[in-house]
Amino acid sequence: MSATVSPLREPLIDGDKSYHDITVDLVRSTEESPGKLWWACFLISIHVLLFGVFCILWTIWHGIGVWDLNRTIGWGWDITNFVWWIGIGHAGTLISAILLLFRQKWRTGVNRAAEAMTIFAVMCAGLFPVIHMGRVWLAIFIFPYPNTRGSLWPNFNSPLLWDVFAISTYLTVSVLFWYTGLVPDFATIRDRATGLRKRVYSFLSFGWTGSAKHWQRWEALSLVLAGLATPLVLSVHTIVSFDFATSVIPGWHTTIFPPYFVAGAVFSGFAMVLTLMLITRKVLNLQEYITIGHIESMNKVILVTGTIVGVAYLTELFIAWYSGYIYEQFAFFNRALGPYYWSYFGMMFCNVLSPQVFWFEKCRRSLWWTFFMSIFINIGMWFERFVIIATTLARDYLPSSWSYYVPTWVEIGIYVGTFGLFFTLFLLFTRVAPVVAIAEVKSILKSAGSQFLRPNTEHHEQVMGDYKKAVDQGKEYVTDHHAHAEHH
Amino acid sequence: MGKLNKDIIFGLYDDETDLLSAVESANHDHMDIYDVYSPFPVHGLDPILGLEESRIHIAGFIYGALGTLTAFLGMTWIFTKDWPIIFGGKPYWSVPAFIPITFELTVLFAAVGMTVTFYIINGQGPGASNPILHDRISDDKFCIAFDTHSVDEGSAKSFFEKTGATLIDKKHI
Structure with a gap:
């Protein structure tokens, strides 16, 4: 098939790969035993995770009083972490669903890992509201099921219950989308394996054969799931923002929150994808599949969403002033110049100023810049949630109840513990499943593989060179095509 | 199989x-x-x-519609017939507040229903083994x-x- 390929697009698959090369390269991480580096990371992660579990148990045993939250500041690190993790969990579905609808081929290099990251981040996020309930064993009360208490139902008018539905739906749909994409790749691993390994992957691959009809349905299913997941991903952070926007707290009840939260979520999610992928591509040797071009594309998304977030911050400030409402004005004055001024300036610096370096191509294509920026953005986005939650609560309507809040080791431990959970799951994922979607990368080889693009690029460069030469010499440029036509 | x-x-x-x-x-x-x-x-x-x-998208639409109805009619029945409670002085049947959950259940039903249908009509599923002609x-x-x-x-x-x-x-x- 001679696919139409643009001479100007850089290849998405380097190294002149054949289909078989792609299989071998991408299955390798599941076939070889993990190296020392993997084991070191895994052991650290699992210990951090265990410490997190300890802190959670400590909280459950002693009650959430051990977090030093008070009557004024009822939401501290817990809800900050919840919003932060759920925001990070937005990149995967954006890459796999929205970019699928936009037919962006570069998504095939990163969608698998980004979706996995999404699922793990949502798991981390889900922990916080549940622990925050205090009596964790009553968490089932949030689901509407016929019960012996009446039946007494949850409050369907509450944004906190909307969250329950939004996040559990998001997790379910993300898992389905991710696993449906994995099934053909598990079949690839199965067909290369023997013994017990073959049996395990036979089970995981659901009896996939690669039949034409199945592929057709698979594509139809992927497309509709993408169509469903696109409004879903926008709805999830919208609903998270409703937790704040439907309240009557100055600084929270603003109509800008839904788009502002969604942009921030995509922003932080892409940053986390970059942090992970920069390490993964290096450790698993995937530079030919996750190219500088992929990284540049993601940096462009970061620049756009970071700038949207910046505009949202400024809009908030403007509207606070313009509203003439003194409580709103005070809330923003307090954020910038109150007791938590450092988190506001951290947020502004990390989220608004620093991503502007990505206007420069050199920075967008630099691994070090990208890596540092991805860390910066994650810190900045954490500050954003902290500013919105703790700073706003610290100075409420009643000056006599103003307060200050510093987390205890328990609360910090739970947050650190979620990193342990996140990285433990991600490290296991890199050993069980192909980190890059094998079948999807094969399907773009003919239109984005280096060997198929090279002749076009060479031809393009030659034509452009001839043109430039002709212009420099003041001659009229005649292409081969024109000369050919005149000859006839 | x-x-x-x-x-x-x-x-x-x-x-x-x-x-x-x-x-x-x-x-x-x-x-x-x-x-x-x-x-x-x-x-x-x-x-x-x-x-x-x-035609899997048609199935998806039907599942989605089922989700819409389940959520909306369910909440309507609960808040107007089974156990009406006034929240913040709002009417029992407060339609705008039902929209987020209705949307989420629409997506959930459509996605789960379609995926399950996909595997059933393909003859696939956990543990299914279909003949493989060549590795x-x-x-x-x-x-x-x-x-x-x-x-x-x-x-x-x-x-x-x-x-x-x-x-x-x-x-x-």
Whole structure:
């Protein structure tokens, strides 16, 4: 098939790969035993995770009083972490669903890992509201099921219950989308394996054969799931923002929150994808599949969403002033110049100023810049949630109840513990499943593989060179095509 | 899936271009293709194989509508009939507040329903084992299979040789 390929697009698959090369390269991480580096990371992660579990148990045993939250500041690190993790969990579905609808081929290099990251981040996020309930064993009360208490139902008018539905739906749909994409790749691993390994992957691959009809349905299913997941991903952070926007707290009840939260979520999610992928591509040797071009594309998304977030911050400030409402004005004055001024300036610096370096191509294509920026953005986005939650609560309507809040080791431990959970799951994922979607990368080889693009690029460069030469010499440029036509 | 009790003769091709031209020449020779297998979806294959567009999205719509109704009617019944409670002075039947959950359940029902349907109609699922003709089909080979009941072995073999198959084999499935 001679696919139409643009001479100007850089290849998405380097190294002149054949289909078989792609299989071998991408299955390798599941076939070889993990190296020392993997084991070191895994052991650290699992210990951090265990410490997190300890802190959670400590909280459950002693009650959430051990977090030093008070009557004024009822939401501290817990809800900050919840919003932060759920925001990070937005990149995967954006890459796999929205970019699928936009037919962006570069998504095939990163969608698998980004979706996995999404699922793990949502798991981390889900922990916080549940622990925050205090009596964790009553968490089932949030689901509407016929019960012996009446039946007494949850409050369907509450944004906190909307969250329950939004996040559990998001997790379910993300898992389905991710696993449906994995099934053909598990079949690839199965067909290369023997013994017990073959049996395990036979089970995981659901009896996939690669039949034409199945592929057709698979594509139809992927497309509709993408169509469903696109409004879903926008709805999830919208609903998270409703937790704040439907309240009557100055600084929270603003109509800008839904788009502002969604942009921030995509922003932080892409940053986390970059942090992970920069390490993964290096450790698993995937530079030919996750190219500088992929990284540049993601940096462009970061620049756009970071700038949207910046505009949202400024809009908030403007509207606070313009509203003439003194409580709103005070809330923003307090954020910038109150007791938590450092988190506001951290947020502004990390989220608004620093991503502007990505206007420069050199920075967008630099691994070090990208890596540092991805860390910066994650810190900045954490500050954003902290500013919105703790700073706003610290100075409420009643000056006599103003307060200050510093987390205890328990609360910090739970947050650190979620990193342990996140990285433990991600490290296991890199050993069980192909980190890059094998079948999807094969399907773009003919239109984005280096060997198929090279002749076009060479031809393009030659034509452009001839043109430039002709212009420099003041001659009229005649292409081969024109000369050919005149000859006839 | 158990034994189908079919004798299959199949040929493997190295490239999807060869596969597509082979399928076209099979159509030309009026040979009845049992199935085509590939490591990734080959575009342009469905129309020449005569596959109709999948109707899975219609199923998705029905599941989604079911989710919409479940959520909206469920909340309506609970808050107007079963246990009406006034929240913040709002009416019992506060439609705007029902929208987020209605939307989420629509998506949930559609996604879960469609995915389950997909695996059931494909004959796939946890632990399902369907016959695999060749180990390289999920790697880099493209396969055309004939049922020996409808296409005799000799003509299948000469077809594969003519169209440039790199491997020809038989399998009882």
